[in-house]
Amino acid sequence: MQIYLPIAEVSVNAFLLLGLGGIVGVLSGMFGVGGGFLMTPLLFFIGIPPAVAVATEANQIVASSFSGVLAHLRRRNVDLRMGTVLLVGGLIGAALGVVIFNTLKAMGQVDLLVRLSYVVFLGAVGGLMFVESLRAIRRSKSAPGAPPQRRKHSWVHALPFKMKFRVSGLYISVIPPILVGISVGILAAIMGVGGGFIMVPAMIYLLGMPTKVVVGTSLFQIIFVTAFTTLLHAVTNFTVDIVLAVLLLIGGVIGAQIGTRIGTRLKAEQLRILLAIMVLAVCGRLALDLLLTPTELYELGREGHA
Amino acid sequence: MIRLTLLLIALALPLKAEEVVLGLSQDEVAITATFDGSDLLIFGAVKREAPIPADAPLGVVMAIAGPSEPVTVRRKERRFGIWVNAQAVEVDSAPSFYAVATSGPLGEVLREVEDLRHEITVPRAIRSVGAPAGVTDSEAFTRALIRIRAGDGLYQVLEGAVDLEEETLFRASVRLPANLTEGDYRTRIFLTRDGRIVDIYETAIPVNKVGLERWLYELAHDRPLIYGLMSLFIAIAAGWGASAAFSVLRR
Numbered sequence: 292m293q294i295y296l297p298i299a300e301v302s303v304n305a306f307l308l309l310g311l312g313g314i315v316g317v318l319s320g321m322f323g324v325g326g327g328f329l330m331t332p333l334l335f336f337i338g339i340p341p342a343v344a345v346a347t348e349a350n351q352i353v354a355s356s357f358s359g360v361l362a363h364l365r366r367r368n369v370d371l372r373m374g375t376v377l378l379v380g381g382l383i384g385a386a387l388g389v390v391i392f393n394t395l396k397a398m399g400q401v402d403l404l405v406r407l408s409y410v411v412f413l414g415a416v417g418g419l420m421f422v423e424s425l426r427a428i429r430r431s432k433s434a435p436g437a438p439p440q441r442r443k444h445s446w447v448h449a450l451p452f453k454m455k456f457r458v459s460g461l462y463i464s465v466i467p468p469i470l471v472g473i474s475v476g477i478l479a480a481i482m483g484v485g486g487g488f489i490m491v492p493a494m495i496y497l498l499g500m501p502t503k504v505v506v507g508t509s510l511f512q513i514i515f516v517t518a519f520t521t522l523l524h525a526v527t528n529f530t531v532d533i534v535l536a537v538l539l540l541i542g543g544v545i546g547a548q549i550g551t552r553i554g555t556r557l558k559a560e561q562l563r564i565l566l567a568i569m570v571l572a573v574c575g576r577l578a579l580d581l582l583l584t585p586t587e588l589y590e591l592g593r594e595g596h597a
Numbered sequence: 598m599i600r601l602t603l604l605l606i607a608l609a610l611p612l613k614a615e616e617v618v619l620g621l622s623q624d625e626v627a628i629t630a631t632f633d634g635s636d637l638l639i640f641g642a643v644k645r646e647a648p649i650p651a652d653a654p655l656g657v658v659m660a661i662a663g664p665s666e667p668v669t670v671r672r673k674e675r676r677f678g679i680w681v682n683a684q685a686v687e688v689d690s691a692p693s694f695y696a697v698a699t700s701g702p703l704g705e706v707l708r709e710v711e712d713l714r715h716e717i718t719v720p721r722a723i724r725s726v727g728a729p730a731g732v733t734d735s736e737a738f739t740r741a742l743i744r745i746r747a748g749d750g751l752y753q754v755l756e757g758a759v760d761l762e763e764e765t766l767f768r769a770s771v772r773l774p775a776n777l778t779e780g781d782y783r784t785r786i787f788l789t790r791d792g793r794i795v796d797i798y799e800t801a802i803p804v805n806k807v808g809l810e811r812w813l814y815e816l817a818h819d820r821p822l823i824y825g826l827m828s829l830f831i832a833i834a835a836g837w838g839a840s841a842a843f844s845v846l847r848r
Contacts, residue, residue, distance in 0.1 A: 293633040295775065297806065297813040302633050302775035350828050354836030399671050399682050407679075518829055525825030529817050533828040534630075537835050544839035581679040589741030590682065592669030 298532035299343040305538060307337065312539035316546020319355075321554040322566045325513070327352050327484035330539065332409055332573050341405045342396065343532055345483030346524035350536045352485045352517045355543055356510050363507030370458035370504045374511040376465050377490070380472020381516035387473070388480025389523040396528070399592060403581075408482050410578045416488055417570030424563040431560065459500045459508075467498060472512065480520045485513040615655070616644045617786050617798035626773060626782075626804040634775040637661070637802070639698075640768035643788060653791035655764040656699065656706030660717050660787075661771060663694030663751075663804070664780030670738040686738040690724040693778035695752050698769040700759040708792035715794065717787065719743055719752050750774040777804055 294305040311333055319326035327348050334344035363369050395401045450464035471493045475486035490509045494500045500508070525531040554562065622638035639659060649655075668691045674683035697718055699706050707717060716722050725739050732738070746752040751774060759769040781801040788796040806814055817824045 293631060293775070295628060295630055295632040295810060297810045298817055300776060300778075350832050353829055354832035357833045358837055358840045399669065399685060403681050521829055522822065522825040525817070525828065526821040529821055531817070531825060531828050533813065533824075533831055536828065536832050540832055540836050541839055544836055544843065548840075548843050583680075584675075585673060585680055587741075587745065588673050589738065589745060590671045590673065591742060591745055592671060592685075 294534065294538075296339075296532050296535050298530065299339050299347075299535060301338060301340075303337065303339075303535075308535065308538040309542040311337070312542025313546035313549075314542075315539075316355075316543035316548075317550035317553070318546075318566075318569070319543070320547035320550020320552075321557070322550075322562055324566070325352055325356065325485040325487045326543070328409070328413065328482070328488060329569070329573060331405075331483040332413075332577055335406075336576075339535070340530075341402050342392075342524075342528055343530045343535070345392075345405060345481070346521065346528060346530040347532045347535045347539075348483035349479060349517045349520040349524065350531050350533070351539050351543070352483075353514055353521060354536070354540050355547070356485065356514045356517070360507070360510045360514055363510060366507070367458075368504050368507035369511050370456055370500070370508045371511070372454070373456045373459055373461075373468060373498075373500070373504075374508045376454070376468045377472040377475075377508070377512040378515050380469035381476040381479070381512055382472075382519055383469075384473035384476020384478075385480045385516050385520045385523065386476075388477040389520065389527060391477070392481055393527055405481060406577050406581060408478070410574055410581065412478070412482070412489070413570050413574035413577070417567050417574055420563055421567035421571065424560050424567060428560045428564070459498075459504055461499065463498065471497065472516075475512070476516050476520075479513075479516050480523065485517055487513060614645055614647050614650070614795075615788055615790075616796050617788055618642045618644050619786060619798055619800065621784075621800075621802065623802075625802060626777070628777065628779070628804065628806040628810055629808060630810055632775060632810075634777075635773045637771045637773055638768065639771065639784070639786075640766075641786065641798075642767070643765050649764050650790065654701075655761065656701055656789035656792070657759045657761055657767045658700075658707055658717060658787040658789060659696075659698040659759060659769055659771075660722075660785045661694070661696045661802075662692040662722060662783045662785075663778050664782075665690045665692045665722075666778075667691075668742060670742050672738065672741075684732050686725070686732055686735050688723060688725045688739060688742055691742060691746075692722055693751065693780070694773070694782065695719055695722055695746075696755065696771045697753070698755040698758040698771060700761040700767065701757060703754075703756055706789050706792060707787070707794075711787075711789070711792065711794050715785075715787070715797070717785075719754060749776065751776070773804075779805055 292305045293302050295302045315326040315330045318329060331344050331348045334348065335341055392401060395404045450466045452465045453462055454465050455462050471490060475490045478484055478486045478489060487509050491505055494505045494509060495502060521531055619641040626635055643655065668688045669685055670688060671682040671685045673680045703718065712718050712721055720743065723739060723742065725735060743752055750772065759767050761767045781803050784800050784802055786798040787794050805811065
């Protein structure tokens with residue numbers, strides 16, 4: 292059944308969108324990731340204009356993270372204080388990101404910006420994850436060695452403006468979390484992702500937060516930053532397509548339930564290496580588009596002033 | 598003086614011996630939620646007072662044009678190993694949709710002079726005034742515009758697609774693709790004899806989003822903040838509802 296998307300102004304098969312939402316949902320359920328970084332490139336591949344894909348995906352992430360945040364709040368796994376500090380950074384970052392996005396849009400380079408960001412981030416994250424999980428598998432096969440030492444005191448602890456984060460059991464400066472928030476906000480606005488795949492490692496390794504509260508706190512930040520991003524894109528670019536978002540969402544929620552069940556049956560290292568391979572595959576496809584000589588050298592700007 | 602005028606009128610009248618009477622399969626095109634393109638059937642007849650002239654065969658040319666707007670055409674170039682948008686040319690005015698249907702080969706049913714005067718074929722319907730400094734081949738950009746839009750089914754040249762019977766009845770079917778721009782689609786029918794235009798008929802077919810599509814589109818552009826808030830609310834409600842439904846099912 293073809294459906295005409297009012298904002299994207301293209302006609303797409305509704306079942307294709309439900310299916311895409313479902314597949315990404317299964318993956319996000321399996322791996323416990325948001326899935327925005329997979330969904331946005333897939334939307335490019337089926338012909339949704341990148342500006343619409345990014346803005347709509349931000350809207351979808353708000354919705355798909357909402358029930359997750361509620362669950363974590365009930366279990367008291369959210370450091371609200373840390374979340375708020377990250378959020379302040381995130382809002383600044385999102386505003387910056389939308390300004391960058393709109394400036395490059397006016398220059399006709401927004402596609403390039405979005406694609407390049409994806410290639411760089413997917414390449415880096417996928418590569419790191421791949422190497423890391425290979426190492427983990429090798430380690431589990433050989434004799435279990437000593438667990439990696441974590442430095443207790445780093446430069447993070449030497450900065451001013453310290454603040455007490457009771458839930459995380461931390462007494463650190465607010466500068467690093469604000470910077471983490473800003474960079475995640477920029478990514479959210481430019482790439483249409485929640486940024487969990489950057490924020491979670493940063494919270495664990497850079498800020499030294501306990502793993503228990505990391506996911507809940509990051510979801511808390513993501514939900515507000517992506518909501519803000521959605522509004523900014525809606526007001527400045529008119530690119531949020533609610534019909535597209537709802538279709539992806541319904542598929543996504545159903546897929547996530549299935550994915551969670553599959554995830555419990557697989558080993559963590561195997562899961563991670565699978566995810567790494569998938570991330571690298573999407574990255575490779577996007578990189579090829581940039582590297583290979585395109586069949587059509589010319590491109591039309593939407594409405595002349597796009 | 599009056600006699601002279603009357604004489605002139607009497608002389609002028611036979612020039613318009615043949616006239617178009619037109620019908621359309623639909624008066625307007627509505628873009629609904631399940632819009633997947635549409636076939637537009639244009640049919641008509643030639644009304645004449647005198648017998649069919651025998652000197653030259655009759656030709657019919659139809660031109661359907663969507664609203665015109667400026668378009669930026671960008672060309673990619675390889676820089677630092679990757680393909681990026683480099684040069685850009687602003688085409689001043691190009692129709693968002695354009696179809697030309699004829700009853701015979703274009704060269705036979707329409708003279709170059711008439712095409713130039715009435716801007717009938719695709720390249721004539723596009724207006725590109727100047728290229729920015731540094732771009733020497735601005736025609737290549739216009740050609741690319743036509744090529745890309747033709748690939749999307751937005752520009753069509755349908756030679757011989759008009760069925761003409763007994764030099765009186767004619768009809769043609771034009772496929773409107775799904776990605777139509779809203780607006781009035783200017784439809785012109787030209788009757789030609791020996792490539793010279795003997796009559797022109799003009800009408801407009803409105804193409805509009807309707808119902809939910811229209812409402813969402815207008816809200817998104819007129820009240821973007823309310824639309825954004827509504828999008829967030831709907832999405833959260835849908836996501837929450839779906840996962841709540843799932844947890845009920847599991848019990």
